Amino acid sequence: MxxxxxxxxxxxxxxxxxxxxxxxxxxxxxxxxxxxxxxxxxxxxxxxxxxxxxxxxxxxxxxxxSMPDHEVVRPPYAEFATALTKMLRDNPGATDSMLMIAMASGEREAATIAAQIFTELNIVPVGAALGDPDGKVRALQMAILGIGFVFFIKHLPLTIFDERETDSICDWFTQSVLNVLEPDRRIH
CATH class of the missing domain: 1.10.10.60 (Homeodomain-like)
Incomplete structure (x- = not known):
């Protein structure tokens, strides 16, 4: 019993x-x-x-x-960036944590907890995986890209974009994540 x-x-x-x-x-x-x-x-x-x-x-x-396990952030980064875009575009559950964080910003107590959990479970481990000197900064850059992408593609779908244009936005997101992951390949 x-x-x-x-x-x-x-x-x-x-x-x-x-x-x-x-x-x-x-x-x-x-x-x-x-x-x-x-x-x-x-x-x-x-x-x-x-x-x-x-x-x-x-x-x-x-x-x-809802926070994903970030052990998958490792080379080859092009494959990771492509898989991340596909997961965020196609898997509704994968976006819960990002939307919860974005939508908690208007409530101080919830925003404080979201920042603490996000730092602990995302920024610190992803930053460590990306390494010094700027791993934490790049982890936050990826998060900024990801939350914005998810918010506009999933939560606030802008219906003026057709499938081809949405694919173009997804390609831009993939390339932007790759630029963060491989900063030495960036054009300055």
Whole structure:
């Protein structure tokens, strides 16, 4: 009986986190409520609060859960940049963390937590993988490119662009990421 209860709790927590990622990435921190997340997860707001303590606790857990593993940032960088573009364009779940970060900026407490988690789980490991002297700077440059790309391609789709133009924007993004990853190849 105890094992079944624990398994159900894990399943419920996973449903809550999935619902929170969906809500925070679609409507932002300030426009997402505990009741909305609970309804999306098919549970009660009381249970959400029992597991995560508060809306900000839920946001932190959802953001941590949505952050990708950055061990894949390694040469050959052209392949990485191409795969990154494809993943961000085609995989909706891959963009949750970026949209959650971008849309938390209007709420001080959420922005502070987003900055802390993003630094810990993205800037520091990607910067270390890229190495000195400017790995952290290049990690942030890639993040700036990525968040902007995701925001305009996925969250705020500009319908004036046809498929060919969207492909051109994706090619630009891929090349821009590659320029950050291989700064010695840049034209100054």
């Amino acid at each position: 105890e094992r079944s209860r624990k398994r159900n709790a894990e399943v419920t927590r996973a449903r809550i986190l999935a619902a929170a990622k969906q809500a925070f990435s679609n409507t932002g921190y300030s426009h997402t409520g505990i009741r909305e997340v609970a309804a999306l997860a098919g549970t009660s707001s009381t249970l959400v609060l029992r597991y995560y303590g508060s809306k900000i606790g839920l946001f932190e857990a959802a953001l941590r859960d």
